[in-house]
Amino acid sequence: QVQLVQSGAEVKNPGSSVKVSCKASGDSFTSYIFTWVRQAPGQGLEWMGRIIPSLGTVNYAQKFQGRVTITADKSTTSRTAYMELTSLRSEDTAMYYCETDWGNFNFWGQGTLVTVSS
Amino acid sequence: DIQMTQSPSSLSASVGDRVTITCRASQGIRNDLGWYQQRPGETPKRLIYAASSLQSGVPSRFSGSGSGTEFTLTISSLQPEDFATYYCLQHNTYPHTFGQGTKLEIK
Numbered sequence: 001q002v003q004l005v006q007s008g009a010e011v012k013n014p015g016s017s018v019k020v021s022c023k024a025s026g027d028s029f030t031s032y033i034f035t036w037v038r039q040a041p042g043q044g045l046e047w048m049g050r051i052i053p054s055l056g057t058v059n060y061a062q063k064f065q066g067r068v069t070i071t072a073d074k075s076t077t078s079r080t081a082y083m084e085l086t087s088l089r090s091e092d093t094a095m096y097y098c099e100t101d102w103g104n105f106n107f108w109g110q111g112t113l114v115t116v117s118s
Numbered sequence: 119d120i121q122m123t124q125s126p127s128s129l130s131a132s133v134g135d136r137v138t139i140t141c142r143a144s145q146g147i148r149n150d151l152g153w154y155q156q157r158p159g160e161t162p163k164r165l166i167y168a169a170s171s172l173q174s175g176v177p178s179r180f181s182g183s184g185s186g187t188e189f190t191l192t193i194s195s196l197q198p199e200d201f202a203t204y205y206c207l208q209h210n211t212y213p214h215t216f217g218q219g220t221k222l223e224i225k
């Protein structure tokens with residue numbers, strides 16, 4: 001079993017940045033792959049990007065290219081991922097989720113609500 | 119980017135009904151597709167992976183099929199807890215992409 005625990009809710013001003021963390025607990029020998037998904041209020045799920053720490057690869061959705069950076073801690077078994085979004089605007093108000101697979105199982109963090117408001 | 123077109127966008131049905139939701143990919147994605155259920159206020163939950171494999175613990179009334187560009191999620195006999203929004207997700211090619219969702223409501 002894997003549990004993903006995300007950092008707490010954030011309120012940010014337009015133009016600022018936010019960094020959300022996601023820590024995996026469970027199998028200590030696994031290097032996790034982390035995916036970030038967001039959901040604006042009343043809207044659908046939106047894939048933002050994925051990091052594979054063991055390969056050193058990161059892929060982003062074109063929509064967020066240049067504004068989003070996904071990283072993971074540098075330990076041998078990366079268990080914490082981060083998603084930083086810059087130049088925030090009101091349309092970035094959303095719930096941000098991390099998710100991972102472990103074998104054929106799929107796990108989601110509890111979500112982090114980011115509110116962008118002046 | 120691969121576009122995932124889900125239909126219908128909303129669906130009204132009764133307990134006991136059989137319902138089918140379709141996802142079409144703008145290009146072939148083999149069977150690299152999952153189906154997710156999201157109830158209001160909850161995090162998404164994957165029901166089906168690899169297009170047709172039932173996630174452990176998911177009731178057998180859920181089934182998935184398809185390959186290439188056409189995929190379906192079928193619920194054989196709707197239960198009250200199935201009224202939710204359903205999404206498909208392709209993970210064949212980066213960026214991965216979700217369908218726009220199908221909201222399943224009680225008739």
